[in-house]
Amino acid sequence: MAERVFMKGCEAIAEAGVRAGCRFFAGYPITPQNEIPEYFARRMPEVNGIFVQGESEVASVNMLYGAAAAGTRAMSSSSSCGISLYSEGISYLASARLPAVIVNVQRGGPGIGAIQPAQQDYLQATKASGNGGFKMIVLAPSTVQECVDLVYESFELAARDNNPVLVLTDGVIGTMMEPVVLPPMKTDEELAAIKAHWDVNKRACIGHPLGQRATCFPGSVGTGQEIANKEAEAMYKTWDKDVRVEKFMVDDAEIIFAAYGISARISKAIVRQLRAEGIKAGLIRPITVSPFPYDAFRDLDFNQVKGILDVEMSIPAQMRWDIDFAVQGRCPIRECRRSGGQLLTNDQVLAGARELIKEVL
Amino acid sequence: MAKGRVEIATEFCKSCEYCVISCPKNCLAVGEKVNSKGYPYVVSANPDDCIGCAMCAQMCPESAIEVWRG
Amino acid sequence: MEKVYTKTQGIFQDVVSGFCPGCMHGTAHKLVGEVVEELGMLDKLVRVEGVGCCGLGQSYVSHDVIIAAHGRACAVATGVKRCSPDSLVYTYQGDGDLASIGLDETVSAANRGENFTVIFINNGIYGMTGGQMAPTTLVGMKATTAPFGRNPKEHGYPMHVCELLSQLTAPQFIVRTAVDTPQNVIKTRKYIKQAFQNQIDGKGFSLVEIVTTCPTNWGYSAKDSLTFLREKMFAEFPLGVYRDKDKEEA
Numbered sequence: 314m315a316e317r318v319f320m321k322g323c324e325a326i327a328e329a330g331v332r333a334g335c336r337f338f339a340g341y342p343i344t345p346q347n348e349i350p351e352y353f354a355r356r357m358p359e360v361n362g363i364f365v366q367g368e369s370e371v372a373s374v375n376m377l378y379g380a381a382a383a384g385t386r387a388m389s390s391s392s393s394c395g396i397s398l399y400s401e402g403i404s405y406l407a408s409a410r411l412p413a414v415i416v417n418v419q420r421g422g423p424g425i426g427a428i429q430p431a432q433q434d435y436l437q438a439t440k441a442s443g444n445g446g447f448k449m450i451v452l453a454p455s456t457v458q459e460c461v462d463l464v465y466e467s468f469e470l471a472a473r474d475n476n477p478v479l480v481l482t483d484g485v486i487g488t489m490m491e492p493v494v495l496p497p498m499k500t501d502e503e504l505a506a507i508k509a510h511w512d513v514n515k516r517a518c519i520g521h522p523l524g525q526r527a528t529c530f531p532g533s534v535g536t537g538q539e540i541a542n543k544e545a546e547a548m549y550k551t552w553d554k555d556v557r558v559e560k561f562m563v564d565d566a567e568i569i570f571a572a573y574g575i576s577a578r579i580s581k582a583i584v585r586q587l588r589a590e591g592i593k594a595g596l597i598r599p600i601t602v603s604p605f606p607y608d609a610f611r612d613l614d615f616n617q618v619k620g621i622l623d624v625e626m627s628i629p630a631q632m633r634w635d636i637d638f639a640v641q642g643r644c645p646i647r648e649c650r651r652s653g654g655q656l657l658t659n660d661q662v663l664a665g666a667r668e669l670i671k672e673v674l
Numbered sequence: 675m676a677k678g679r680v681e682i683a684t685e686f687c688k689s690c691e692y693c694v695i696s697c698p699k700n701c702l703a704v705g706e707k708v709n710s711k712g713y714p715y716v717v718s719a720n721p722d723d724c725i726g727c728a729m730c731a732q733m734c735p736e737s738a739i740e741v742w743r744g
Numbered sequence: 745m746e747k748v749y750t751k752t753q754g755i756f757q758d759v760v761s762g763f764c765p766g767c768m769h770g771t772a773h774k775l776v777g778e779v780v781e782e783l784g785m786l787d788k789l790v791r792v793e794g795v796g797c798c799g800l801g802q803s804y805v806s807h808d809v810i811i812a813a814h815g816r817a818c819a820v821a822t823g824v825k826r827c828s829p830d831s832l833v834y835t836y837q838g839d840g841d842l843a844s845i846g847l848d849e850t851v852s853a854a855n856r857g858e859n860f861t862v863i864f865i866n867n868g869i870y871g872m873t874g875g876q877m878a879p880t881t882l883v884g885m886k887a888t889t890a891p892f893g894r895n896p897k898e899h900g901y902p903m904h905v906c907e908l909l910s911q912l913t914a915p916q917f918i919v920r921t922a923v924d925t926p927q928n929v930i931k932t933r934k935y936i937k938q939a940f941q942n943q944i945d946g947k948g949f950s951l952v953e954i955v956t957t958c959p960t961n962w963g964y965s966a967k968d969s970l971t972f973l974r975e976k977m978f979a980e981f982p983l984g985v986y987r988d989k990d991k992e993e994a
Binding site for chain 1: 763806825832
């Protein structure tokens with residue numbers, strides 16, 4: 314029987330990680346995600362796992378790199394300006410093709426920004442979390458339950474691709490409490506099998522007999538790097554099947570809300586309200602913001618859809634560029650935004666929708 | 675009769691001469707021939723004086739010297 | 745006759761190193777190999793490698809290698825050793841990597857008393873990038889980014905890593921040594937062995953600093969670089985044991 318418990322977003326993320334087999338966590342305090350490292354600090358000793366409070370974000374992500382190179386399921390979390398410091402390590406993880414899970418509980422930016430929730434790291438997360446043009450699967454939950462499910466699954470995706478996976482959430486979801494059903498705990502046997510499989514592939518840098526050495530080389534010289542880039546690209550191209558998107562009341566919709574994470578949740582409430590008024594509204598919510606569900610927008614019937622409202626807690630808007638890329642000017646796109654830790658309210662989103670409706674309907 | 679013997683892997687020698695200056699018996703010297711990398715490699719110039727102390731091998735950064743004693 | 749010195753299995757038998765003539769990286773590499781071979785633990789050995797000339801070791805050593813980002817070796821080694829406590833883990837870092845960009849990671853790992861071994865090569869200059877000023881460059885010593893010599897008013901003074909780390913409580917063993925004479929090579933081998941034995945015994949952080957030459961970027965022949973090493977480098981960086989908890993407790 315599945316466990317149903319009442320949990321804070323950050324703690325649920327941490328517990329999901331433990332249950333997925335995470336046995337190494339390193340992180341550095343930063344609001345609003347401190348409950349994640351705090352939870353791991355208490356929880357890891359119970360499951361024979363390792364928690365290290367790194368001396369910095371830079372050190373933490375590189376500890377993650379070491380743990381992953383040793384074949385251990387590893388995870389870390391931070392927030393916005395902390396994730397900027399992670400970019401070196403994330404790029405190295407991608408280059409060395411090491412699996413790891415990183416959670417960004419977004420806050421305001423740029424720079425130190427504000428400690429309150431925001432969605433201002435979209436472009437960083439989906440386009441360039443470090444140098445070198447690598448890609449990651451980036452998952453964007455909109456409920457605490459979805460945080461749990463996606464964090465749990467992200468370890469499998471990371472292991473499948475030998476690539477870091479980013480979970481992009483925000484300070485609202487991280488600090489809210491909701492009832493969640495927790496997934497089953499990976500057994501020690503399952504974890505041993507995962508570790509052994511990693512080493513069978515001669516990847517775990519834990520020491521080997523002469524002539525069988527394992528190496529963890531991010532990048533390489535000369536043509537070797539180009540070969541590695543091509544291999545990574547081939548892997549990215551397999552992600553079409555991983556695209557996930559929630560389409561809510563889209564089939565007959567004339568007004569489409571486009572939003573991810575907490576903004577999508579607010580937008581959904583407004584879609585319902587407008588429907589009650591007889592306005593044909595719908596919501597497209599990317600769950601994978603990378604790979605982005607371009608087809609969900611590209612394949613809309615633009616004879617029917619009159620306008621799109623991009624709802625984001627970011628000024629300037631960021632996901633807007635991916636929507637633009639898919640829509641190619643076939644209908645007007647308007648924005649409803651707050652930033653710097655200012656939360657969107659139902660009234661603001663409704664007002665944004667009314668303006669768009671006035672313009673296009 | 676020499677008490678020791680050295681064998682120099684000439685392809686590994688970079689002619690730094692650390693071995694030459696650390697040999698207590700002045701057995702070693704830079705030779706006249708060069709290896710494929712262009713280094714004039716060290717040779718055992720006075721092999722009869724070798725005592726097999728391995729000081730040269732201790733110093734060699736390239737692990738190019740093997741030593742026998744007895 | 746009996747063979748008394750042979751190449752360690754810790755490095756590839758058929759690979760010529762990428763190091764310059766007279767560079768003592770090769771000496772440090774072989775000493776690590778010899779020591780761990782003697783301890784019978786080459787099959788447990790994991791090298792976490794810094795960036796710089798020390799990175800030339802990746803294709804030279806025969807054991808497991810993880811290349812860390814510049815300066816992050818001590819953080820990476822923390823992850824490896826904590827997750828795989830049976831492995832014999834060491835970082836191999838130069839002065840720029842360990843004492844400049846990676847100083848935070850070094851000091852913090854030392855302060856946690858992480859149970860791995862650090863081999864620190866100090867030649868007072870950035871070798872790989874072509875002779876720029878290092879944190880350990882001597883006062884007055886020329887570098888491509890200090891063309892008129894290191895000026896304390898502008899650049900401060902050489903960083904003394906052993907002295908700095910020996911202010912911490914946790915480290916087990918901190919030593920500064922050299923490989924400029926056969927006697928010093930033998931001494932350094934002993935220190936490296938102690939540093940690895942400490943790890944096997946779970947005693948915690950051990951660091952062996954080896955003050956070496958960089959003939960290429962110092963602008964000397966290999967032989968002449970030894971004179972500079974002994975007269976100038978040793979004067980600034982005195983050799984000796986800076987911390988040995990075993991001795992302190994005895």
